[in-house]
Amino acid sequence: MNEPTLRHAGVPYHTQWGSPEWVRHIVEQQGDPCDDPGWRKSGFSDPERYRFWAKRLCGLTCLESALDYWRIEHAPRAALLDEALRHGVYRVRDDGGVDGLIYRPFAAWVREAFGVRVDVLPQASLEEIAARLGPRTLAIVSVSPEIRYPERPNQRKGGHLILLHGRDANGVWFHNPSGIEPQQADVYLPFATIRRFYAGRGMMLGLGAGAD
Numbered sequence: 001m002n003e004p005t006l007r008h009a010g011v012p013y014h015t016q017w018g019s020p021e022w023v024r025h026i027v028e029q030q031g032d033p034c035d036d037p038g039w040r041k042s043g044f045s046d047p048e049r050y051r052f053w054a055k056r057l058c059g060l061t062c063l064e065s066a067l068d069y070w071r072i073e074h075a076p077r078a079a080l081l082d083e084a085l086r087h088g089v090y091r092v093r094d095d096g097g098v099d100g101l102i103y104r105p106f107a108a109w110v111r112e113a114f115g116v117r118v119d120v121l122p123q124a125s126l127e128e129i130a131a132r133l134g135p136r137t138l139a140i141v142s143v144s145p146e147i148r149y150p151e152r153p154n155q156r157k158g159g160h161l162i163l164l165h166g167r168d169a170n171g172v173w174f175h176n177p178s179g180i181e182p183q184q185a186d187v188y189l190p191f192a193t194i195r196r197f198y199a200g201r202g203m204m205l206g207l208g209a210g211a212d
Contacts, residue, residue: 003131007166007173008138012068013185016061016177017054018042024180027148043076053081059101060084061177062140062163063110066205069138069165072114084109101161103203110205119204126191129202130167139164141202143194148179150193158199 015023018038025031033039033054034047044050060080067074074080084090087109090100107118121129129139145160146152166173171190176183 003167003169005166005168006133006135007168008069010069011138011163011165011175011186012065013175014061014064014068014177015179015184016057020181020184023178023184027178027180043078045078049078055178056090056098056100057081058161058177059089059106059140062161062175063205065163065175066116066138067114070116070207072116074114083113103201107203115207117204117206117208119206121203122201124200124202126172126194126198129204130164130172130191132204133164133167134206136207138205139202140205142199143197144199145178147189147194147197148176148183150183150189150197154197157197158201164202 013020017023017026017033018036018041022036022038025035026033033051039050057077060077063080064074064077075083084106088105089102089109090098091102092098103120107120110116110118126141129141133139140161140163142158143160143162144154144156144158146154146156147160147162160178162177163175164172165175171188172194173186173188175185176187179187
């Protein structure tokens with residue numbers, strides 16, 4: 001890859017839980033997400049609904065970061081979830097599980113609600129997606145949540161979404177909504193490392209018709 005370095009500076013970081021400093025407690029110690037005093041910041045009022053959904057909202061958290069970066073007004077995350085459910089972005093199954101984030105309903109909703117173009121890439125290399133980052137373009141890609149420990153062997157690919165906001169010839173910068181310090185905000189990893197976690201699919205988020 002010979003693309004020049006491009007990095008969006010100052011993209012706001014959000015964790016899918018209440019506060020970044022509480023993620024370790026929640027993820028590593030199986031702590032109650034509502035132990036975090038900041039759990040209501042994203043608009044949830046029902047603790048059980050928050051416990052159910054917070055661990056599933058990596059995609060909406062990435063969207064929030066992008067919208068805040070572009071200064072596009074939006075509702076709190078709990079209300080975004082209501083709209084996403086209404087548009088078929090997530091589907092609650094009869095067994096109590098959830099299918100989602102579903103890319104194409106997400107793309108249609110985000111364009112309609114916020115004027116952001118979303119190009120779905122169901123099969124693309126990480127290098128291809130990185131090459132498409134531009135001054136008005138970010139990317140959401142599917143990786144394993146195990147990427148929060150890049151030095152460890154991983155067991156799977158996919159199942160979690162991160163926001164790419166920069167690239168150079170060797171790797172990318174990203175925000176991980178479920179990351180643990182130092183793997184939370186403005187993380188840089190080489191392509192060879194991320195490829196172990198990457199599921200081969202993602203989406204480009206862009207402003208304007210050209211969105212480059």
